[in-house]
Amino acid sequence: MAKLILSMDGLVLKEIPLTKERTTIGRKPHNDIQIDNLAVSGEHAVIVTILNDSFLEDLGSTNGTVVNGNPIKKHFLQNNDVVELGKYKLKFVGEAAAAVGAEKADFEKTMVLRPAAMKAAAEQAKAMTGGAAPQAAPQAAGAARATASHQAVASATAAGIADKDPRPAPALAARPAQPLGAIQLLSGNNAGKELELSKPLTTLGKPGVGVAVLTRRPQGYFITHVEGANRPAVNGQPISAAPHALKDHDVIELAGVKMEFFLKA
Amino acid sequence: MDLTQTLEIASCTDPGMVRSHNEDSVAADAANGLVVLADGMGGYNAGEVASGMATTVIVTEMQQVLASARPYDVDPRTSQEIAARLLREQVLKANTSIYQAAQSQPQYAGMGTTLVVCLFYDNRVLVAHLGDSRLYVLRDGKFKQVTRDHSLLQEQIDSGLITLEQAKNAQHKNLVTRALGIDPSVEPEMHEYRTKPGDIYLLCSDGLCDMVDDDDIGMALQALGGNLKLCAQQLVQMANDNGGRDNVSVILVRVLREYPAARGVMAKVFAWLK
Numbered sequence: 001m002a003k004l005i006l007s008m009d010g011l012v013l014k015e016i017p018l019t020k021e022r023t024t025i026g027r028k029p030h031n032d033i034q035i036d037n038l039a040v041s042g043e044h045a046v047i048v049t050i051l052n053d054s055f056l057e058d059l060g061s062t063n064g065t066v067v068n069g070n071p072i073k074k075h076f077l078q079n080n081d082v083v084e085l086g087k088y089k090l091k092f093v094g095e096a097a098a099a100v101g102a103e104k105a106d107f108e109k110t111m112v113l114r115p116a117a118m119k120a121a122a123e124q125a126k127a128m129t130g131g132a133a134p135q136a137a138p139q140a141a142g143a144a145r146a147t148a149s150h151q152a153v154a155s156a157t158a159a160g161i162a163d164k165d166p167r168p169a170p171a172l173a174a175r176p177a178q179p180l181g182a183i184q185l186l187s188g189n190n191a192g193k194e195l196e197l198s199k200p201l202t203t204l205g206k207p208g209v210g211v212a213v214l215t216r217r218p219q220g221y222f223i224t225h226v227e228g229a230n231r232p233a234v235n236g237q238p239i240s241a242a243p244h245a246l247k248d249h250d251v252i253e254l255a256g257v258k259m260e261f262f263l264k265a
Numbered sequence: 266m267d268l269t270q271t272l273e274i275a276s277c278t279d280p281g282m283v284r285s286h287n288e289d290s291v292a293a294d295a296a297n298g299l300v301v302l303a304d305g306m307g308g309y310n311a312g313e314v315a316s317g318m319a320t321t322v323i324v325t326e327m328q329q330v331l332a333s334a335r336p337y338d339v340d341p342r343t344s345q346e347i348a349a350r351l352l353r354e355q356v357l358k359a360n361t362s363i364y365q366a367a368q369s370q371p372q373y374a375g376m377g378t379t380l381v382v383c384l385f386y387d388n389r390v391l392v393a394h395l396g397d398s399r400l401y402v403l404r405d406g407k408f409k410q411v412t413r414d415h416s417l418l419q420e421q422i423d424s425g426l427i428t429l430e431q432a433k434n435a436q437h438k439n440l441v442t443r444a445l446g447i448d449p450s451v452e453p454e455m456h457e458y459r460t461k462p463g464d465i466y467l468l469c470s471d472g473l474c475d476m477v478d479d480d481d482i483g484m485a486l487q488a489l490g491g492n493l494k495l496c497a498q499q500l501v502q503m504a505n506d507n508g509g510r511d512n513v514s515v516i517l518v519r520v521l522r523e524y525p526a527a528r529g530v531m532a533k534v535f536a537w538l539k
Contacts, residue, residue, distance in 0.1 A: 112444045
């Protein structure tokens with residue numbers, strides 16, 4: 001199902017599925033999408049949805065309706081079109097894109113798939129494929145269940161599946177590439193030896209004497225005391241129980257061994 | 266038999282980076298060797314209610330029955346140990362409580378929860394689970410998954426429709442095929458394993474295993490096994506650093522020593538003296 005994503009200043013306010021044939025937009029409360037803002041007319045615009053196609057029509061609003069920067073009277077909505085009403089933006093997400101998006105957003109929501117629902121969906125699927133050739137015999141049952149499951153995913157709510165927390169997950173911010181860190185031993189038997197910190201965790205020290213862990217996180221590297229009576233020191237200062245952020249060229253002292261932390265270019 | 270000196274337990278639960286509610290619930294009763302983790306589902310706060318009911322009902326009911334019986338007692342009728350029956354009964358009680366609450370109160374309609382429970386006794390661990398919350402074990406440096414998810418994805422893997430590699434990128438990781446509180450009756454999957462001193466057991470919700478590779482989880486357990494509390498926090502932090510799209514919960518249990526059942530009269534006296 002196609003939908004609109006209402007946002008203001010880049011902040012997503014809500015998602016509106018286009019379920020009705022006519023979806024009205026305006027300031028007055030009787031509208032399907034009410035936008036309480038003086039720049040929006042009482043009856044501002046309407047979206048007419050026929051099968052998979054949606055048309056946007058301005059209803060003679062005072063400030064007009066803008067799609068992708070161009071004022072329009074009537075417009076055939078395409079996937080990713082952005083409708084502007086004053087400070088508000090409505091992004092149109094077409095049927096196919098919405099289906100994919102919905103599954104993506106559902107990624108982390110645990111749902112229960114009930115056998116009854118699966119059976120119903122399977123029958124539905126069978127009815128839809130009609131006289132299509134049956135699946136290879138040994139896999140038939142499994143495959144039919146899998147087809148059913150795809151149906152079930154789409155008709156999840158209809159089939160009585162419990163889902164949790166219907167908020168969509170915000171897109172994760174792309175992380176900047178993190179420079180690789182390393183430590184070089186400054187004292188002890190292996191002085192001069194270098195160790196790259198490419199793993200999410202690297203443990204250092206001797207069990208029973210003093211063990212610390214260096215963790216690689218998006219924010220940088222941290223050192224945490226794990227066990228032993230003596231806490232590791234960074235630049236001469238013993239660290240607290242909490243993880244300690246490491247800076248380039250910090251000197252760590254652990255169980256009598258000194259080492260330097262540095263970031264590789 | 267009091268297992269507080271035998272099992273070291275640490276847990277951590279966190280809403281994650283995206284969600285405002287924590288629908289996971291964890292509970293532990295070291296004395297009875299019981300740990301429970303549940304990941305709730307259902308609109309509004311129903312998920313929290315379901316997982317909270319699951320952990321509370323199972324822990325309190327188990328405490329009650331274990332006050333007058335020991336898990337390794339033998340049932341004269343079936344000549345089998347009562348542990349599995351006791352645990353199964355308490356899981357079913359929790360199922361009934363959640364199901365009835367969901368039926369009677371409209372705001373809880375459709376709520377349910379995944380579950381993983383471990384009962385430690387007599388050098389063994391009895392595991393019951395439903396849904397996609399998991400149990401892992403680290404033994405002799407090897408980290409492996411003990412439970413098998415009741416999920417669509419697992420069924421697809423089992424039937425050979427998709428490979429493990431494809432499963433990592435699958436879209437519907439979230440569909441579970443068994444859960445607590447959804448139907449009037451439920452059959453928890455139960456298994457028993459021998460434990461070994463030094464083992465570390467990890468119970469976790471899908472918020473951990475979906476966000477962090479098994480290899481990295483194993484590495485964290487190996488590196489930080491000396492400090493379970495820190496290890497639990499580290500696992501949650503790793504899930505959050507990777508995006509933390511779901512609630513993350515972990516319970517870690519380390520077996521410190523052997524804990525054979527005190528069966529004979531002499532053994533009982535000896536256990537009492539200890």
